[in-house]
Amino acid sequence: MRKLLLALAAASVIAMPVKAQDITVAITAIVEHPALDAARDGVKAALADAGYKDGENIKFLYESAQGNPGTAAQIARQFVGEEPTVIVPISTPSAQAVVAATRDIPVVFTAVTDPVGAQLVKDLKKPGGNVTGLSDMSPVADHIALIKEITPNVKTIGFVYNTAEANSTSTLAAMKVEAEKAGITIVESVATKSSEVQGATRGLIGRVDAIYIPTDNTIVSALEAAVGVAEEAKIPLYSGDTDSVARGALASVSFNYFDVGRQTGEIVARILKGEAPGDIEVKVASGTDLVVNKKAAEKMGVTFSDDLVKRAKKVIE
Missing domain, CATH: 3.40.50.2300 (Response regulator)
Structure with a gap:
């Protein structure tokens, strides 16, 4: 019974709308290069369009793993310890590190080619749990x-x-x-x-x-x-x-990776407004x-x- 109550409590936290002054979005990427940087900037732009202005009613954290999977795992644990509202890992290695580090904090991955193959979610349409995001499966x-x-x-x-x-x-x-x-x-x-x-x-x-x-x-x-x-x-x-x-x-x-980031930011905004990540279908990036x-x-x-x-x-x- 205690486990059931804890699970219900965790689910309610994930699904509740967040007060503006409490919002922190932590973004991490496996490495810095133009495509991943553009995705990061697109996330921030989409959230600004949704009314979440950097430095006013939302705080952003950003860390790059500089190409090191071990560092990506350290960043994931660091972010989880800081308890942000949402974590946005950019790239498959960063997403794997973050998903392994938390089952409570909402995770919205992006620039991930094969989310099922990478074992981030079991089903694209019904990801469940605390994880959803955007796939950039190459055309x-x-x-x-x-x-x-x-x-x-x-x-x-x-x-x-x-x-x-x-x-x-x-x-x-x-x-x-x-x-x-x-x-x-x-x-x-x-x-x-x-x-x-x-x-x-x-x-x-x-x-x-x-x-x-x-x-x-x-x-x-x-x-x-x-x-x-x-x-x-x-x-x-x-x-x-x-x-x-x-x-x-x-x-x-x-894809234009700034647009990929924007599409990802729109998912983050839905979570900030109260939707549970596990109920949001994993999208495939659009536009070529x-x-x-x-x-x-x-x-x-x-x-x-x-x-x-x-x-x-x-x-x-």
Whole structure:
């Protein structure tokens, strides 16, 4: 009976609206790079639109794990000890750390490719408990189509990733399915830390016709190292996120991560207004933008068609 009463009490705390002066939203990311930073800023923007103004009626905390899963776990425990109103982990490793650290504080994850595979929730439609959020499952079918459009003779694509990131292994599985349909072979190359990205990329030269960088936090944090190898070898390098195109990748069709953050912030606002996280369906990010980089194309020996450039939401000159 005592356990039942405690469970009911915890559920009522999660579902109750929160007084404005008591609101604290703790945000953490596995690493700092443009896509994850944009998601963080989008969360804050959506909450501002919902009436929660930073420094007025809401307080934000932010910590980056600097690419270290051990640090992510420490940050999660630290945040739980500070008892914020909601915790927003950005990326799969940070979400796993936070979900493991609390069953009471509402958690709204974002930029997580496969929430079920990462064992954050058991069901997307009915997550239950204290966890919900937003998935950014990459539109890999669109990526394969884009790669074939720009480099029509492609037969092999190099996939650089960190095997420890559940989001990347899920993307790899989906990529292989779509590549097989197109008659393309995926060649894997692993980097377990940012300092290994250059070597992992270089190991693909002479073996593949193009290189693909997924939304892998380890690889994206050292994207410029991979881009440098691709430019030197005159081989096209594509990315799973559009923010990486501005950093030297050739092209991508993907989410605007500021919008991903905004969609996440809207979920946080629903919780602040009284909804229980476990009753909120896990959403899949909506919206895809085509972004191309003309300067990268020149360096990698690629020519964009006029039609492709016209279709692009943004063109990096």
